[in-house]
Amino acid sequence: MENKKLTKHTISVVASLLIATNLYSTEQLSTVTVTSSLIETTEKDATYTTEIYTKQDIEKSKSKDVYDFLNSQTSVTINPSYGNTFTQLIDLRGYGIGSGFQNVVVSVNGRKLNNIDLAPQLLSSISLESIDKIEIIKGSGSVQFGDGANAGVINIITNGKNQNYIKTYLGNNGTKNGTVSLGYSNDNLILNAFLDYTSTNGTRATSDGSKDEKRNKNKNINLIYFPTDDLELRIGRTYSNMDIKYAGSLSLDEYKANPNQSSGFTEQIFKSYVTDVGATYNISNNYSFDLNFSDENKLSEYSSGFSSIYDYKSFNSKFNIKQDNYKVAIGVDGFNGDRIGSSDTTTKENKALFVSGEYNLTNDITLSAGARKEKVEYTYSPDSGTELEDKLNLNAYDIGINYKLNENSSIFANYNRAYQAPDIDRFFASTYVLSGGSYIKTTTFNGFIEPAKVNNFNLGYTNIQKNNKLKINLFASKLRNEIYYYKVGFTNRNTNIDKSYKYGLELFDKYLINDNLYASLNYSYIIAKIDEENESDGAYNGKDLPGVSKHNVTLNLGYNINNFKTVLSHTYRSSAYAANDFENDFSQKQEAYHSTDLSLSYDYKNFEFFAKVQNLFDEDNALWIRDDAVYPTNFERTYYAGLKVKF
Template identity: 45%
Template sequence: MKSPKGFRGKYFSLAAILALSATITLANETKSYVDTKKSAEAQEEFSESEELTPPSEELDVVVISKKIKVKEVDAPFASEIYTKKQIKKSRAKDIYEFLNTQSSVVTIPSYGNIFTQSIDMRGYGIGDGYQNVVVSVNGRRLNNIDMTSQLLSSIPLESIEQIEIIKGSGSVEYGDGANAGAINIITKGYEGAAVKAYTGSNGLQFASIGLGIKKEKFSISGYIDDYSHNGYKTIANEGTKDDSWSRNKEIKGTFTPIENLTLNLGKSFSKMQIKYPNALTLAQYNQDPYFTPIPKVEWWGTEQDYKIQSYYSNMLNYGLNYQLNQNILFDFQGYDENKDSTYESVGGSFPSKDISHYDNKAYNTKINFKNKDFKIVLGLDSFEGNRDSYGNLVTKNNLGYYATLKYNINNQNSFSIGSRYEKIKYEHNDGINILKDDIKLNAFDIGYNYTIDKFSSFFISINKSFQSPDIDRFFTYNFATSHYEFNGFIEPVKVKTLNTGYNYIGYPNKFKIATFYSDIEDEIYYTGSVNTNFDKTRKYGLEIYDKYNILYNLFITLNYSYVNTNIKENSINPAVEGNNIPGVSKHNIKFALGYNPTHRINLLLSHVYKSKAYSMSDIDGSFGKMEAYNSTDFSATYKYKKYEFFAKVNNLFDKKNALFADDGTTLGVYPVNYERNFMIGMSAKF
């Protein structure tokens, strides 16, 4: 086994000290804990620490990503809810790492890009899965109009209050792209001051500060964070490494001029840059994942050593929330985002720089009606997306109307129903020709929840969803005419999903199990030469979540998902009928063991396993299944009053992992998480 890069003995020493402290304290844990809590001197220290048993609000979580608020146990759909405390205990360095190690969602750096990673949920694949799940932050969609994944790196993990994963539902509320479901991220402003900093292997550096004031009539808060990494490996012969950096900042506030009316305004900025390595061959990867990639021959015949992507985003959000009376609420939110993405090809005879400018505007309006037995939401969503690249202006505009109702028949039975109509308009202007088209799509959701008691329930739902083609798939370049034209091989995706499940939201055990079956028409994929559709595909699976508190300070969690995918009909290439969707692991296991020897010390051991899968875009399975993904993490936290000191080891057993991709003729390998890494840091609140 190779020696760990960036290793420093002090990291292991800290872990050893914490482990020894845990062992010494274990023998008298319960008595010492109770006696300490009773003492007046220790009471002050204890109040500054987290309780070792979960507070009642963690057992009564409210799902707010759906437009109708509903308790977790009463939800007529499958869900995963992660609170701020759970996110903090994971010691994940960013939201991608948290989702990949703690939830059923699969994330992996896209061709080496750690900032806009590939996302998969319920078997849509690491190649196209991100377009089949809607990701939102406080209601703002992060999905793009082209084949660019959602930019989650602009969201500091420290600002997140709750992450909600809605599976097999959300198409009525979120519309276009919610085939697998929705991931909603809820952030809250800072109150007081919060700082965090850490350092680690390969020149990892991070620092952030958040400040905020909250009064009866107004609040204002903001943050700044700074991340940099020297890179994992040499990616070009002159010694260039795959280094990266990012800077995020935000300021936002609320104002309540009169009772029941709240105005909000916010501004955020993000800048980041990363160097992309070329792919390795499978033989090179098996020999050494640190192998320096050879120059890549592009389609115009020149060799490129590597690429640099720079990203800049400037986002304004504004809105109001007005409570007309105890039964009626009106809410309006607007978003205006400008961003630039630059790809620079380095090396070869013809280095190039491609710049794309995006201008996105969105408006979300809804009215909530409620009484004792029912809740109704009427809403309108508008999204106007523009991309200017190579002198070509391309737009995709979505306008959706929806209505949804939840009715409590009695104390045990509740029923929900909703419907959505959405119109999507396209326009492509290359300065000579203007292409226009529109698509009309609809969705519905019907759900039923039977509450067995205050802790447990059974649910069943039927959902219809859709995904319209993005602008990169809908338009194609004709080399014969040197102009863009409509892609005659592409259709929107239509999905029908049946969900069933059982929830037990209690203590010491929290248990969820769900099954699903999806019939898909015209699932979009790339053949290696053209974007087109599978005529019919299907997916079914099983999802299990269990958190069991063995003792008040010792818990275990299991997040397991089984997904089976199948290409049922494909008129373009019938030979692939019966094959699996590439880039989908049948078995995904996330396991964690947490232990608090005292209220000051928190230890967490976690493991991620993804079974073998066909490489991305390998529809015919010509390269066979690639290796499984394995990674084990360990973290330790020590708390003293307002301060926390933590250390973490990623990929403890030094396993090598990679993203495998089929480009139509060859197999490319992009190593990810292929070495042991260390991190040590501190945080504080004032």
């Protein structure tokens, strides 16, 4: 029987040494294994669209955090959530910057980060330095993750033995960072510990000189134990503590005059405690069993006095069958989430069964299929008043085929059925009434709106050579009851778009020009349309979904010689309608986004010296919500420099 324990240790240690000591004299491109899907495969053999970034890709970018990396290196669109840079808005494949984050699942080692309310995923709780790989699966993933995987899944993988190092950097605006990473392993044990702290004095200021200062501290410890060659036991604990001040919107004139200004700040304290427990047992060479449990407790508290306590518990198990010409995964998922407010408790509970299989029809043809059945239950329990309940039964399907054209290239086609159950905030509407010279907010029950359902169609081509990696994908998505939020006058409302659709082209190419020089391109063309929306009496019919850029580009040019590395990158997103402009008639549009970044690094023995300039040409960038509601983002040149010492 293969010694799984030693195999895993050997791969982990050798890979770490190769990266740490830079033994590769010339880079070569190769097929990367997709490890976060239900059934492990390679990007060349996958029956769905993949976009994969290794630890080397992440390290070369010299990005500050996960949001920075996704925004500047991938096809994912990122924007601060109404000025909040710690819980930023995410969009993939044209669901809009307003609600896109609820249509993509973000997971860390299989644990979903999606919330039960309108709060975006908290990627600031993950240190970029701790990540081994990021796998983006587009237009698929609903069989594995279910609720919310309409656009796809962003899988973040941190498993493996950490390097031992200390890292620090300093930048403008009083930016400071310190990171300590420790890892130890032997034949029976892998132990990791991680501490990361970042703070900044901020970029926007009030008339009295107060600024939007921020701090973020993440701590993590993980233990993997192999009592036998066939059994792996895992336990981990993560703690995050964030204190952030973020500024409100500006009018267009204020933004043009001085994007650094602010009339005041919202202050939020956020704490998160996560405990993960898991096990993998290899029954034989052909059968294995995975079991994972997670307990997360969060506190969100604002300076206004409003606070919420979250209690999330999730469970999943999977039975794996692996034969010579087929693989099967069968499992169950469970999630229970409570949000305890000052006057109510709201619960969302998910239970699911799933099965997924892959069959090698011939040496060149791979077929895949999967299904998921999920039950979602809601309970709203006010401290006074009537308790409300609702139940949903939802189904996901996935069918794909991959055909190898030759040793280096393949084509694939995929159909995926996905869904999004409404979050708990979608059931309420807010109205502001003028009383005594000020507006009083009144919240009323909006009704249990419909879940969104989408049919995804994908067609792709992959070609991987030693010096070039090319991926071309065509996609189309047909939706019913796409969920959205709009504001009309003094009423905020959540409702459904009856029919909508999206289609587009995705292109990725990385080319090694010579031993020292490489270039990469990531381009997506997206059309997102509202087909039919009855609540607006047809006013939105045929309109573009707001907050979606048609053209999205990230370009990279990298140069490596001896121990010196430099990367010049540019991110561009074309103009779009403001996030609330469903009728496409606001006088102000979302302006095009431009940012050019330059990073430099030099390795000397166990020391790495690095520096980066972001938004090199000092471009003005912002998020438009509506007329004269402009939130500046990445609107000035920033820079930082630091040192990493390995031991």
